Amino acid sequence: MNRSRLFFSIMLLISSSCFANVHLSNIFQPNMVLQRDKDCAIWGYAAIGEKVAVHFDNQVYGTVAGLDGKWKVSLARHAAGGPYQISIVGNNTITLDNILFGDVWVCGGQSNMQFSVDESMPKEKDSLRNNLPQIRIFTAYVSTDYVPRDTLNGGEWKVASVSTIQRFSAVAYYFGRALYEKTNVPIGLISDNLGATAVETWMSPDAIKAFSQFDDYHQQYLAPKKSFATLTSDFEKNKASWQKAYYLKGDPGLDKKWYLPETDISDWKTIETPGYWEEKEIGEYDGSVWFRRTFDLPASYDHKGYYVGIGQVDDYNTTWVNGHQVGETFGNVNYSNYVVPDSLLKEKGNVIVIRVFDAGGKGGIYSQFWHPEWAGKWNYKLGKKIDPAKFKRPDIVNSDLFNSPSILFNGCIAPITQLSIKGAIWYQGESNASRAEEYRTLFPAFITDWRKQFNQGEFPFFFVQLANYYGEDKKPEESDWAELRESQAAALSLPNTGMASAIDLGEAFDIHPKNKLDVGKRLALAALKVSYNADSIDLGPTYDHMSKEGDNIIIHFKATKSLIKTNDKYGYVRGFSIAGADSVFHYANAYSRNNEVVVYSRDVKSPVAVRYAWANNPGTLDLTNQEGLPALPFRTDSWPMKTHDRKFDF
Known part of the structure; x- marks a missing residue:
């Protein structure tokens, strides 16, 4: 046997030993819901060449594990219903009980989607209302990587009940219940x-590559297609020699053991953190700086x-x-968090x-x-x-859980892109607000990317428009x-999308408003109209165009079967500002008239532009509208925005 064939045989044996029994991707569990009316892929791992049979509904779906130990079958489409049992048979047998066929929704975003039922108001204590065996919930464990992963980091399918929903996403649950x-x-x-x-953390490497502001990041971290595990292993192999030749070489602090408590610090200076030291008294400097302070236990x-949560340290x-x-931590965006043993x-x-x-570049404890x-x-x-020109930087994992592009897509979304779904709901944007104009291109690209990765056509995608937040401005400001x-x-221009406005549901001094019930219900209204062909109003009054009458501007709304209304008994409307050719906005008077709004101000003659609800809060x-859904914020002008020149900066 020649060397290449021997190597191949050894690798087969090693791979086979990794999957001695048949395994399922961990999204497949008892109590789950599979998508109705679509072919449904089921996949997993086994020994190379192992025969796998999936038994369901008096049918057997057979396959064989490939050279990578992976297998997949596709169940024929099935109507809504259940419960059913699915058996996966290889060298061992796995049984999935209590399986339903229905509609599967991926519920993504940031903290306002993560916000749980038990954190929201009103409290859900009614078991008759919330013990719902036809609703199943799954919370995916967080995982990150530079390459797409095959499986989730964890999670468990549960039957919805008054107890199981408490730590589940409130927006997702209220959406599903509605x-x-x-x-x-x-x-x-x-x-x-x-x-x-940020939204870019949830975009695939292919999607990120399309935007030039991510070029340097993509080239350094995504293009090599090396996983966190591979990078860490390679670094550990070379760490000692690198430290000796570069990182630890010639440092007087190490030679004189400045890390010892008895070190004389009479000649040490003081500095404030956080911040880059180039912007402080140290100035331009590359190399080591030793920091020291004392603390008492609380x-x-x-x-x-x-x-001890030091934060982010460069480098x-x-x-x-x-x-x-x-x-110790290597990498300027990694978080330096340590647990100190009680004995020390x-x-x-x-x-x-x-x-x-x-x-x-820059250095210091900066965040x-x-x-x-x-x-x-x-x-x-x-x-x-x-x-720095002579210092060798090692290839390392250097990722910010909240901001590094693609790492959450790779760890949390890529593992389920083979799963048949009905659609997705999304509540995110707060972390991109400082780059709002950039979001105008990133967000639709993100939606398009997910549709491409799931490969299930232009599936329904519904999202929440940011709630009101912060204190009210005394005069109109950019926001x-x-x-x-x-x-x-703007993403509503994509097909099969819908938006739930939360402009009236926020809290001035809490970025996490507790009313998630109405958010979920509004998302459901959008889904019912777009995905279920229900007779539903999914949006509030939406701006169409403006016209002028002397020193008044008349706002016309897109035609719907639901007319506008104002909650003011005199017909007045708050939230408008108006500007002349000088582009200076003033708060305006406004009143409703024949399904229009008349806007004016004694301070603005010959007005040219109007804005509505154009503020943080x-x-x-x-x-x-007649159903109580708020009018959507808008502006009639196209003047340059506050964030027009801000983009992702690596």
Whole structure:
């Protein structure tokens, strides 16, 4: 046997031993919902060449595991109903009980989608209303990677009940419950989201590649197509030699053990964190800087290890507490979070020392958003200065869970793109508000990308327009959030989309408004109209065009069967501003007239533009349709926006 054939045989044996029994991708579990009226793929892993048979509804679907140990079958489309049993037979047998066929919805976004039922208002305690065996819920565990993963990190299908829904996405649950109550079709809800995340984290590498602002990031992290596991393994193999030759070489702080508590710091200076040291007294400097401060344990400390959340450090750091190394992090967007063993701690006067190493560009402890208790004054001393042109940077995992493009798509969405679904709902945008105009292209590209990756045509996609947030402005101002709402609404040009406005559901000083019931119901209205052909109103009054009458501007709305109304008994309407040719907006008077709104201001003669609800928080609004859905924010002008020159910056 020649070497190549021997190697191939060994690899076959190794691969076969990894999958001695048949396994399912972990989205397939008892209690799940499979998509009705579509062919449904079921897939998993087994020994190479192992025969796999899937038994369902008096039929057998057979296949053989390939050279990669993967197998897949496709169940014939099935009407809504159940419960059913599915058996997967190979060297072992897996049985899936209590399976329903119905409509499966992927529920994505950031924290307002993640926000749970037990956090929302009103509280759901009624078992008669919420024990719903025809609704099944699944929360996907968070996972990230530079390459698409095959399986989710975890999750469990549960039957909806007053107890199981409490920690589930409130928007998703209320959406699903409203659909079920109207259609009587089983509903499967996959909550697959994470707070504080930007839309680009949920886009595939192919989608990211289409935008030039991601070129450098894509080239460095996505184009090599190396997984986190591969990068980490390669780095660990070469770590010791790299440290000796570059990272640890010639540092007086290491030679003199500045990490020890007894170190004389009389000549150390002080600096405030967070921030880049180039913008502070240190100035332009590459190499190591040593930081030090003391801390006491809080009265609430439980003696199970003390959490130290340093934040994000550019580029690398090693951290000691009371002279003992407690952690190290490589990568300027990775989070440096360490748990200090109780045995290393004392009640008062603990000494923490951090060796921060900048390999070029900016350096420092630059972000402490999640743990501001570690911000403030630190002592510091310069260590070893380097020439960044001569410093070798290793290839490492360097990812921000909330902002690094594609990593959440790869870990959380890619594993389920073979799953047949009805559609998706989405609540996100807050993290992209500072780049609102960029979102106008990213968001529709994101929707198109998911449709491409799932390969199920232009499936329904419904999203929430951002709620009102922050305090009210005393005069009309430019607004990131208003611009983001406009960018969201622009995606309605895509087929099979719908939008639920939350402009009247927010809370001024809480980015997580507790009324998720109406958000879910409004998404369901959109779905009922677009996906179920129901006689449903899915949007509030929507701007169509304007006309002029002297110093008044008349706002005309798109024709629907539901006329506009105002909640003010005199017919007045709040939320409008008006501007002349100078582009300076003033709050305006407005009143409804024959399904139109007349807008004017004594401060503006010959007006040319009107804006409605154009603010982070426009305050109390009166304008709705007959069903009470709010009029959508809009502007009649096309003047440059506040965020027009802001894009992703790597």
